[in-house]
Amino acid sequence: MTKPNDLLPEGLQDRLPAEAARITAAMRACLDVLGAHGYDRVRPPLLEFEAALVGRMAGVTVGETSAMFRFVDPASLRTLALRSDMTPQVGRIASTSLAAAPRPLRLAYCGDTVVIKASQLDPAREHLQLGAELIGADSVAAAGEVVMLAVEALKAAGLTGISVDFTLPDLVDTLAEKAFPLDAGQIEGVRRELDTKDAGGLKAAGGAAYLPLLYATGPFEGALAALRAVDAGGALETRLDALEQIAAHIGDAARITLDPTERHGFEYQSWLGFTLYADGLRRAAGRGGTYRIAGSDEAATGFTLYLDRLADAAPQPEAARVCYLPFGHDRSAAAALRAAGWRTRAQLADGEDARALGCGWTLEQGEPVAL
Secondary structure (H helix, E strand, O other): OOOHHHOOOOOOOOOOHHHHHHHHHHHHHHHHHHHHOOOEEOOOOOEEEHHHHHHOOOOOOHHHHHOOOEEEOOOOOOEEEEOOOOHHHHHHHHHOOOOOOOOOEEEEEEEEEEOOOOOOOOOOOEEEEEEEEEEOOOOHHHHHHHHHHHHHHHHHOOOOOOEEEEEOOOHHHHHHHOOOOOOHHHHHHHHHHHHHOOHHHHHHOOOHHHHHHHHOOEEHHHHHHHHHOOOOOOOOHHHHHHHHHHHHHHOOOOEEEEOOOOOOOOOOEEEEEEEEEOOOOOOOOEEEEEEEOOOOOOEEEEEEEEHHHHOOOOOOOOOOOEEEEOOOOOHHHHHHHHHOOOEEEEOOOOOOOOOOOOOOEEEEOOEEEEO
16 A cells, blocks of 8 residues: 555655566667767766856746756755756766867766756656767758757657657847848747747737748748748748758658758757657657757757656567576576576575566576576
8 A cells, every 4th residue: 555655755656667667678778879980988976066067058038947856965055957958068077078179079978957846848857868979060061960869869768759859049130131031020920920820920929021931831841942932031041951951862761851940949059959759658758959059059969768758669678588596596697697687586584486577597507497
C-alpha cells in the first residue's frame, strides 16, 4: 500500500528497470556517436550561482529563467539555482576554462535538468538532457555537421522515421531591416501572427508583405521554392542557399521539412534552427541551431536531445543472460562469465528460487547450466 509520504511531487517519476534500461542504452549509444565524431564530454555542476546562470541565458524566455529552483547557499550566502538547461553551462565552460582551447571546439554533455513548473504540453519537471555544441564556427559546414550528428545519434539510439524541420529564427528581423520594412513596434506583432499562422491578424499587424511566408511550409523542396519566390531583394538568398546545402548533406538520412517562421523554442537561435522528430514520439525528440554564447558572443551551433522522451520509442535493449551463483561457486568462473557479458546473481540465503530471481542458468562445476 502506498503511504502519503511515498508519493512523488507532481511532474516527477521513478524510472523502473525496463524503462531505465532503455534510457541508459539510448544515452550510451548517443554519447558513443558524439565521441566518435570528436566531441569531448564535459560535466557541469547541477547548480550554480543564480546571477551567473541567468546571465548566460540571455535570449531565453523569461518564463524559462523564472522556472528555475532557487535557494540560498549557506556557505556563500548567495542565491543558487538548479539548472533548467545545460547549454548555457557549456557556453560558460567554453568561455572560461576552455577559452584558450583551439577552435572549433567540440563539446558533448549529458545530465539532469529541472524546472519549478512544467508546461501543459510536457508535464514532466525533470529531463535528462544530452547534446553537443560546436563552438567557434558559424558556417554551413558546421551546421551541416551538427544536424547530421543529431540524426546519427537518434538512429544509434534505435529510433526510426527521423525527420528534421528547419526554421529561420531571425527571418522577420532580416526582412524588416530593408526588404519589408517594419517599425520597431510592429515587429513583435508580426512575429506573433506568423507564429499563429493568422493571415487576417498578420494584415492587421501591418505585415501584409509577409503573407507569402505562411505558405512556404511543408516538404523541404516545395517550401524552399516558395520561399525563394518571395521577392525580398536578395535578402534571403544566402540563407536559403545555406539551407539547401545542409539538406544536401543530410541526403536521404532523414525526412526534411521547412517552417521558416516557427519560433517556439528558438528564442536565442540566430540564422538557423531545427527540430527533430521520430516515429513513436508524441513530442519533439530534440532541437538545435546556431546562436551566440552570451557573455563572449562567440558563434556556436548545437543540439539537445531529450533522452527521457526517447525512451518512449527506443527499443528495449537485449537482456543479458543471467546466471545464478549458488553457495560455494567457482568465483573465477563467475568472473569469466561477467567478462563475457553475462550477468550473475549470487545466492544469499537457503531456499532461494533462482527462476524467481530472473536467472535462466545456474553455475555448476564452473559452467552455466540451463534451469
